[in-house]
Amino acid sequence: MKTFAMYCGSIVLLVSILLVGCSKQPDAYKIGVITPLTGSRATYGAATKQGVDLAFERINKAGGIDGKKVEAIYEDSRGEPKDAGYALQKLINVDRVPVILGAFRSAETQAIAGTAESRKVVLFSASSTADEIKYVGDYIFRNVPTNSDQGKTAAHFVLEYLQKKTAAVLYQNDDYGKSLGEAFIENFSNIGGKILAQETFEGGQKDFRHALTKIKQMRPEVVFFPGNYEECALILKQARQLGIQVPFVGGDGAYSPDLFGIAGSAANGSYYTLMAMGYGVSDEEVANFLDGFKKAYGGEPDVYAAYAYDAILVIADAIKRGGYTSDGIKDALYKLEFKGVTGITKFDSYGEVSKPYYLYEAKDGKFALVTWVPTGSVTATR
Amino acid sequence: MLPQLLANGLCAGALYAIVALGFGIIYRSTGVFHFAHGAIYTIAAYLTYLMLVATNIWWPVAVAVALLGAAFSGVLAELLVYRPIQKRRASPLAALIGSFGIYLFAVNLIALIAGNETKVLRPGVDITFEVGSVILTRFQLLGFATFVVTLVAFFLFKKSRLGRLLTAFSDNPALVEVLGWNASVIRIAIFAAGSLLAGISAIISVMDIGMDPHVGMSALLISAVAVVVGGVKLFEGAIVGGVVLGIVQSLVVWQFSVRWMDVFTFSILVLFLVLRPQGLLGKKVRLEEV
Numbered sequence: 001m002k003t004f005a006m007y008c009g010s011i012v013l014l015v016s017i018l019l020v021g022c023s024k025q026p027d028a029y030k031i032g033v034i035t036p037l038t039g040s041r042a043t044y045g046a047a048t049k050q051g052v053d054l055a056f057e058r059i060n061k062a063g064g065i066d067g068k069k070v071e072a073i074y075e076d077s078r079g080e081p082k083d084a085g086y087a088l089q090k091l092i093n094v095d096r097v098p099v100i101l102g103a104f105r106s107a108e109t110q111a112i113a114g115t116a117e118s119r120k121v122v123l124f125s126a127s128s129t130a131d132e133i134k135y136v137g138d139y140i141f142r143n144v145p146t147n148s149d150q151g152k153t154a155a156h157f158v159l160e161y162l163q164k165k166t167a168a169v170l171y172q173n174d175d176y177g178k179s180l181g182e183a184f185i186e187n188f189s190n191i192g193g194k195i196l197a198q199e200t201f202e203g204g205q206k207d208f209r210h211a212l213t214k215i216k217q218m219r220p221e222v223v224f225f226p227g228n229y230e231e232c233a234l235i236l237k238q239a240r241q242l243g244i245q246v247p248f249v250g251g252d253g254a255y256s257p258d259l260f261g262i263a264g265s266a267a268n269g270s271y272y273t274l275m276a277m278g279y280g281v282s283d284e285e286v287a288n289f290l291d292g293f294k295k296a297y298g299g300e301p302d303v304y305a306a307y308a309y310d311a312i313l314v315i316a317d318a319i320k321r322g323g324y325t326s327d328g329i330k331d332a333l334y335k336l337e338f339k340g341v342t343g344i345t346k347f348d349s350y351g352e353v354s355k356p357y358y359l360y361e362a363k364d365g366k367f368a369l370v371t372w373v374p375t376g377s378v379t380a381t382r
Numbered sequence: 383m384l385p386q387l388l389a390n391g392l393c394a395g396a397l398y399a400i401v402a403l404g405f406g407i408i409y410r411s412t413g414v415f416h417f418a419h420g421a422i423y424t425i426a427a428y429l430t431y432l433m434l435v436a437t438n439i440w441w442p443v444a445v446a447v448a449l450l451g452a453a454f455s456g457v458l459a460e461l462l463v464y465r466p467i468q469k470r471r472a473s474p475l476a477a478l479i480g481s482f483g484i485y486l487f488a489v490n491l492i493a494l495i496a497g498n499e500t501k502v503l504r505p506g507v508d509i510t511f512e513v514g515s516v517i518l519t520r521f522q523l524l525g526f527a528t529f530v531v532t533l534v535a536f537f538l539f540k541k542s543r544l545g546r547l548l549t550a551f552s553d554n555p556a557l558v559e560v561l562g563w564n565a566s567v568i569r570i571a572i573f574a575a576g577s578l579l580a581g582i583s584a585i586i587s588v589m590d591i592g593m594d595p596h597v598g599m600s601a602l603l604i605s606a607v608a609v610v611v612g613g614v615k616l617f618e619g620a621i622v623g624g625v626v627l628g629i630v631q632s633l634v635v636w637q638f639s640v641r642w643m644d645v646f647t648f649s650i651l652v653l654f655l656v657l658r659p660q661g662l663l664g665k666k667v668r669l670e671e672v
Contacts, residue, residue, distance in 0.1 A: 040499030040594070078498070173641065200641045206500070206591045209390045210635040210643070217383040230500035234592060240507045242386075242517055258499070262592065264506025 028069040029324050031315060032091035034077050034084055034102030034112070035308075040230060041079035043256055044104055044304055048126070049074065051308030052101065054289075054296055059313070065320050072312075077103050081111030088112040092119050098326035099124065099319070101311055105253075106130030106147075106176040113140045122329045126311040127304055129252065129275075130175040131183075134350045139330055141351040143311050143342060144275050147176070147251070151183025153357040154224060154249055154273045159193050161359070161372045162247055162271075164221035168197040170211055170235065172227030172253075180226035180251045188224075196220045201231055208235045209242060216244050226251040233262035240266040247271060252357075255303070260365045267362040271370065274303050276356045278343035289341040310340040385516050387632040393522040395628015396529035397583045399621045401601050402608035403536065404579030406620030409609060411552035411572050413474055417481035418459045419580055419605060420598030421488035426452040426581035427588040427597060428492055431501055449581045456577025457570050459484050464573075465566065485598070493595040502592035521590035528586060532579070533621065540617070548572070549617075607651045613661025622662055 033052055036045040052072055059070050073095050075087030084103045091097050092115075099122040103109045109128035116123035117137035125133070125142040129150060133140060158164050167188060171181030177200075185195050196218040199211040212235070215223060225235055225248055232254035239248070248270040255272050278286050289309060293301040301309075314336070315329065322332030338345040343355050360367040401423060408416045429451040433444030463480045509520045539545045551558045551568050559565045583601065587593070605620070608627050612619030627647060634646045660666055 199639060204596060211640040213383055213386045241510050241519055262502050262505055266507050
């Protein structure tokens, strides 16, 4: 009798869950957001959240989309591909969102993009730059340019702005570091630079002295070291301790205020390529954003907040044009052209954009924009 | 370049040797493959950080607290996990799995409390010393000095009455008990001492290069390889193995590249297991003596 009661109970429960799950028209449009809210990359998640919240506030203040409010469902990826996978499953199966902003790191996005594609959910990254993401499928978009562009910009910067002809490359042995390192090597060699040494490091590594000793021996004029900020900061510290005083050039992965917490003064004389803001293209939008950000949070946004903010506005625009379904959003994204804080967002047939990279110099605990007008083929910087 | 690489390798090897000695003593005398040694390494590192950065206490006090914390954690592992398992006469595999459990629990707890990110004690460039073409940080030098002190202390201990007791206990715990010693007290002392050594290595490493919650795992793996390379049957094996690994790694970088370092480290493990399981120092023994 007892088991029968339990059967009945569970069936009732199941049916009620299904009914709730099937409740028809949502009273708000929900957009999933996968970003590292905790863990070693929590500062990136915090920046993403600032940008996303600001964008939602702006959309809702203007009356939402077709009179419907929009809201975000945040899922924490902790910066780990595995956790990004759990977050994706939850957003697809429980919340049933048609569109997700995320993930943050290239490795995370690459881990979940295949699933998003096969479940026909639009996945929109505002920060993953690894080249391979381009080919995953039709439902995968991003508003950041690729690492091959980033490596190219860095190569031109070293040769044209720093005027250094020899470089050593020390890259993180993962999707991100490897593709960026290879892009740099290819472009730097093509425009007349010389690569003297190539070494790698692993995520989580703490002692880089062996590789740095080898690099020191080769006497390069510059070291290009694409990787995450934790490893890059330790590399800077140990390099300066070993007496390597040449400039270091890194990628957007090392751009984090926490870089200075580890590297301290050792970060002086290092440069980082970073996705561009829309200066010169959409100055009005940039000014609006900076103003709104200052009112909401007080202070300057970092570039990840700007890209997340822009991404949400683009997604909202696509929902408005195509409707709140994944196919509608996907088709609208391919057609739209959006002028925002990060310049013009217009997708090619791979869901990729063409935007420049800027250069920032680490100086006394801050990142300062480098004024550099490149000659030749790189489209960059104000 | 070679002198610098060798100096780095020697300093790294010195720290490997200290943590491996702790692992080796525990493994040799209790038979426990002490996976949690890695967790204790991490605990010592985070206690040092907590004391120095959060409470800003005088550094000898911080070091003392971290070392005591490490020893205490080791004893706790013995009392809460290994002893009950041993009492039930479970297989060594049960202790290994239990040990792995402690490792996962402790490391995830630390990550939960302190965060997953890399931490350093002092940001920026640290004081370095230059001898000829070799540049070493003060903590690399400190690590090597500590290694020498540990080495001397260990050999003095080995010659002492307690040292002989340890050797006797490792060879035949039942017999030592028959002679009137309390085996559980000896085991507690062994875990405390082994964990203390892990703590020493961890503290110097944290001061030199920094940490995250997962540093203990690589320390543990290096320890295990060092013990196999040096010889499981002798306490000195871990010391020799640690130093040899440090130097071999620097030679690999010199001749090949950093990316081959781990490949070589674990190839050495496999080669020794297959070709010379008794290790560098070990002698071949008959089955009856094992």
